[in-house]
Amino acid sequence: MSQVGIIGVGQSAFSRGYPGSIRELAFEAFQEAMMDSGVQTTDIDATVICSSPEYDKQRSPAGVIAEYCGLTPQPTFYTETLCSSSSTGLKLAYALVESGLHDCVMVLGFQKMSEISSAESQERMGRGADIQWESPFGTMMPAYYAMHARAYLDHFGVTEEDLALIRVKAAFYGQKNPKAGFKKVVDLETCLSADPVSKPLKVFDCCANADGSSAIIVASEKKIKELKNEKPVWILGVGAASAPVNMAGRDKFHGLRAAELAGQQAFQMAGLKPSDISVAEVHDCFTIAEMMAYENLGFAKPGQGKDLIRNKETYAEGSIPVNVDGGLLSKGHPIGATGGSQIRTIVLQLRGEAGDMQVKNPKYGLVHNIGGVGLYGNVTIMGV
């Protein structure tokens, strides 16, 4: 097998209320990735456009965005796995390149969530769960993750304060990330005294919606040599799994099965183990999601994720830095762009270009990106 590498990354600023259309929003990440890679549009053989379509008025946005970016007449594909759409897009791009079908593929994720109200958005997100059997009870994303949180805290005797420590970390790094939507420091007391959203999750346990875009350019080893690209980041492992959508179909609630399985696949493919990872981006749509990720990925044993955050092991100087770009909790969460943003962060880290957020000499990086409430799990391992 020849290797597949990432040769360009880009991301728009994540914000509330982007003053432009979806094609313009997508273009911001596209432009940055093109300039980062130095390739021409004629070098790109295909695009994978990623978003969650219920936020868009435009039907089938892939063609519209590909054209706006000057990527016609090349083929374009559209992927959707809710919040993990663009890491699913990366896996598709990997397969397209590894198969030899294409030499260079752009993965472009975007979401403009601000055109609908927060309540409408929550209702749409709730419909990312089982609309026939769960939504009629009045469900929302925070409530589902809150059910995982309740089970997790009770099962392992972990406290709400442990969850709050994750937000404190996210806020600490969010202020260092120029592209984050939320740049304020948050202290423990503020997190703990905030109003409940869905118990035990409170306001600061939850990330905010955002508008944003991300772009990743993937190429074959041969193409990378042709282009004389000197800083490729290699894709070493791609794992993906799904889980029952209805909570009644889950065998446990103190972890996400799809994340565990995707992690195992990615580690096996890469021939690496959790302790080999130098820096990770995990899907922290809620604080509980990061806590479960520590354990589902094998960075901590079940129930011991709390020790990682209490001992600051997931800070930049710790044994396994996690979300040192502020995570979704600080950046904001533009559904279709989120996975690509996580991948960009790890690519920058592995190149040593992460600025104030840089960890020391990372060799291998990992991205954990979850769609829905653990409905989809994608884990990607990269290295230099």
Added chain:
Amino acid sequence: MADKKKKPEIDARFKKFGTVSFTATTKVNDFIDYLEDGKVAGTRCKTCGTYYFPPRSQCYKCLDKTEMEWFVVEGTGKLATFSELSYAPVGFGDDLPYAIAVLDYGDYKVFGRIAPKVPMDQVAVGKEMRAKANRLPNGQLNYVFEPA
């Protein structure tokens, strides 16, 4: 003039499920009749013995050999997890505050709501509860969990 051609009537019983239903018709519409009758029901494939909750009419293990029957959810289950919401999606605001939960019956689990009259300080993971058919103030039907 010829009689107007009669359209076949659509069986949309499932519109009655929950505060707001997002599904009008399903092959398990009889679920609504069970609720009307005060019962919560799932299905079981007689061919392979699999219990399905939520109910379904099709078995992916048995395909054309499937023989599906209804069963009534009886006895008690253990509360696997729950959460009380402070915000609700559009259309559910009048129900606040309410709690959603999962009851584990062993052979299957049931996702639903905790009965509004149950004080939340008496609810904990592991509590024995039972699922009960319920009529909502807006005339719709659902089921709720009550202490055993």
